[in-house]
Each structure stands twice: as structure tokens, then as C-alpha cells.
Amino acid sequence: MRDQSRTPFFDAVQSYIGKHRAGLHMPGHMSGQGIHPRLKEFWGENVFLSDLTEVEGLDYLHRPIGVVKEAQELAAEAYGAIESFFLVNGSTVGNQAMILSTCDPNNRVIVQRNSHRSMYGALILNELRPIYLEAEEDRLLQFQTFPSKKTFARVLRDHPEAKTVFVTNPNYFGISSDIDYYVQKAHATGRRILVDEAHGSHFHFHQDLPKSAVDAGADMVVQSTHKTLAGLTQTSMLHLGSRRVDKELVRATLTMLESSSPSYILMTALDVARMQMATNGHDLLQRAIDLAEDARRRINNLEGLFAPGRERAHTEAVYDVDLTKLTVHVSRLGLTGFQVEDILNRDYNVEIELSDLENILAFITIGTPREAVEILIKALEDISRKRHGKTSTIAPPPPIPNIPEMVLFPFEAYYAKRERVRMEDSVGRIIAELVTPYPPGIPITVPGEVMTHECVDYMVFMRDHGADLQGIIDKTARYVQVVKER
Ligand SMILES: Cc1ncc(COP(=O)(O)O)c(C=O)c1O
The missing domain is CATH 3.90.1150.10 (Aspartate Aminotransferase, domain 1)
Structure with a gap:
């Protein structure tokens, strides 16, 4: 067991700042000297001094051999992972890296339908063919949670060709599934399981919280350190939980997707957030x-x-x-x-x-x-x-729509020629947009699906009651993009 009170990355940053070196490198503000005084006065000096890059002694996220490597090893040990990667572009990039590093283009992949749009981004980027795991609905609170064990087992049984499973656990509201069951079932049927645990970076550190997918033995797990712990916005971690994944490919994929100038402020925050939780x-x-x-x-x-x-x-x-x-x-x-x-x-x-x-x-x-x-x-x-005593004037919401029929794969519809139609006129057309009422950020239509009356009713109701229909290009959310008919 290493000394988890250590913060190798943060220490190296502080020690570098203490050297007062004559700097002739990026970032252009040069330790704050080029920053406008108004911002400097508001933020304070240390933010700018800490905004470093891969200078002497500070290692590099994309080829870690020194303090970044050490900080990531401490994180892996704290979370019980085989290896952990610091992410500076949130769980968004983590989800995409998990999928892109495990699925070849055109693969079939089993994915939880009520997943974050970053998962859909990966389906499009890698031209994948999804098979959906439909989530149960919490009838009391009226939101979707997770696929039942029956659904999970059925979909895995019916699709032996799909070798990767992607689930989201917990949901935004912290409702969590029996992650042990998913992991065991996926592994027993020879599959890898990837878990979007964006809302569970704290689970591992308290026995009264749901079980973390890392502890359940999932192959890869992504967590937003900035959501439920004290990371800065955009900080996340990707944990490897098994040797069924090629860690060098994961690293190469992250290098492809993330900035070549990762923020040293964000990495410092990750190093310290891990120390804080471990101790x-x-x-x-x-x-x-x-x-x-x-x-x-x-x-x-x-x-x-x-x-x-x-x-x-x-x-x-x-x-x-x-x-x-x-x-x-x-x-x-x-x-x-x-x-x-x-x-x-x-x-x-x-x-x-x-x-x-x-x-x-x-x-x-x-x-x-x-x-x-x-x-x-x-x-x-x-x-x-x-x-008290006032009556409601709110019409009951329409039910969450069934998953529409998929006639094109998401990437096919995404790259197809499009046209704009009124939302009400889109019924029967192939939708080209990932329409996601936010909150809670769960897609109602995915590119390639045939728009239904129930989807339109639901979207109109959500729009008119204050939800932001994300994914729709039209700012008024009255028009949607559909695949152009020949
Ligand atoms: C379930 C889920 N996964 C992934 C993400 C993306 O996380 P990030 O904002 O860290 O990129 C979110 C963001 O809200 C989310 O709710």
C-alpha cells in the first residue's frame, strides 16, 4: 500500500513554481505575466503560476513516465483499479475512449438506451451498430432507471455477435442497478462490460453508498470526479478493472481524442481530490x-x-x-x-x-x-x-415513448443528406438528430429512427413545460432535421 497522503503531481507543480525559472514557452500568458490585471486580481496569482505545461519535471499526460504516472498509480490503488487514467475532458471523452478502444468499426454493441449523448457520439464516430437495453421506469418519480435483469439477460442471449456491453450506472438521480449482476452476466457470456459511472466517483469510499462498478469487476469504468467529488469541472477518471482490455490502445485512443495540451490545473485537482478521498x-x-x-x-x-x-x-x-x-x-x-x-x-x-x-x-x-x-x-x-389547498393546472405528462424503429444505423443517418421539417410533420420520417430533453438528458430519438406520434407528443410537451430539447439544431425546437427523401 502506497502512502495515499502523497500528492506527487501537485508537489511537482509547487516545486517547479518555486524555481522561478526564466520561462520562454507556452502558455502565452507566461505564469500570469501577460494576463490582464482585472482577471489576475480576481483569480489571484497562483492559478496562473499553476497553469503549466510539459516543462522539466512535470511529465506529460499522454506519455506519463514521472509524476503523472505516479499520481495515476495512486489513483488506481485508491479505487482498486488495475490502471487509472486522468481525463481533462470529462466523462464525455472517457465514454468515447472506452467504446472506441474496444469496438471495431461496424461492430454490433449492446448499449443502454438511456445513456448520455457522449455514448451516442462514440456510436457515430466508430460507425457502430447498436442493440439497445431498454431501461425500467420509476413510476413514482417518472424517470428511467436501468435495464431489468430479465431485459439484460434476454438481449445478451439474443445477440451473441455483440461482444461489448455498455451500461450507465447510477442514473443522474443516484438510482443504481445491481451492477454485480450485469458484470457477472457479461463476463459469463464472454463479453466486456464498460460502465459510465459519471455520477459514482464517490461510491468506493463509503459502505452506505451503492457499489462501484470498479469494485464489481467491470472491465472499464468512467467517473466524473467533478460531479460528486472535489475535482474541477472537466476532471474525470477512467479506470481499468480487468486485463480483457488493451491498455495501450486505451491510452492511444485518449491521446487521439483529448487535447495535446492537457490542463495542469485540472490534473493537479485530480491528484488532490484522490488524496482527499483516500485519506x-x-x-x-x-x-x-x-x-x-x-x-x-x-x-x-x-x-x-x-x-x-x-x-x-x-x-x-x-x-x-x-x-x-x-x-x-x-x-x-x-x-x-x-x-x-x-x-x-x-x-x-x-x-x-x-x-x-x-x-x-x-x-x-x-x-x-x-x-x-x-x-x-x-x-x-x-x-x-x-x-396548500391550491389545485394543479398541469396536464399529466405523456408516457415516456417506446424506442422507435431503427431503419438506419445512427452513423448512416447522421452523415445522410438532411432537410428541416416542422416537428409535427416529422412523423414517419427518419430522424437525423439525437433529440434529448434536458433534464434529464436521455435521448428520445436517435439518428436513424422513424419518428412516431408519441415521440412528437412527448417532445412538444417537454418543450412547452420548460425542458431544453438538446440536440435539435433549430433554436426554437419547432423544427427537426430528418433524412432527405430521394
Ligand atoms: C450519465 C452521464 N454520463 C456522462 C456525462 C458526461 O460527463 P462530463 O460532463 O464529465 O463530460 C454526464 C454528464 O452530465 C452524465 O450525466
């Missing part, structure tokens, strides 16, 4: 869990609000629950989650992580101050009191 993670997470549990108890005493916790675990659509995610079901107030988010913003100066039609979601992390949680609870008390 004190359990206690920091215990505090976050306690804060969230206390908030749930108090919110559940309020009229019209419901904050579900672990009591719902081990049901069909909820296997386990990340207790640090504070989901509040608000529809019994007669308001949508979007409206409650707006009220919190406007009247109470509270910024939450996201809202959807039925829920709001607050992240309680190792950094969340107790005062922020108190302000949220007070605001919810107030909103609940004001809404």
Missing part, C-alpha cells in the same frame, strides 16, 4: 450523507413534498440509492419541477442541480455547506405553505 473520504461522505438524510426527514414532514430515500431500494426499478442525491418529488404541490426550480431561483436565491417535470434534484456533496441545505429547506417550507 479522509469516509468521514467527508458520512457528513454529506447525514446532511442529506436530515434534509429528507424534514422535507417529508412538509405538505405536498416527498423526498424518497433508501426505503425504496430493491424494487423493480430501484436497486440501490445514492443517499447524497436529494431528490424531491414536487408534483403534489400542483407545480412542475421546472416551476419549483424557477421559484427557488427567483424568490429564494437557491440554485439546485436540476429539475424535471415531477422532481427537483439537489446535490449534497462533501463540499455542501449546512447553511445552503437550511436555506433550501426553509424555501421548500415556504413554498409548501403557500401552495
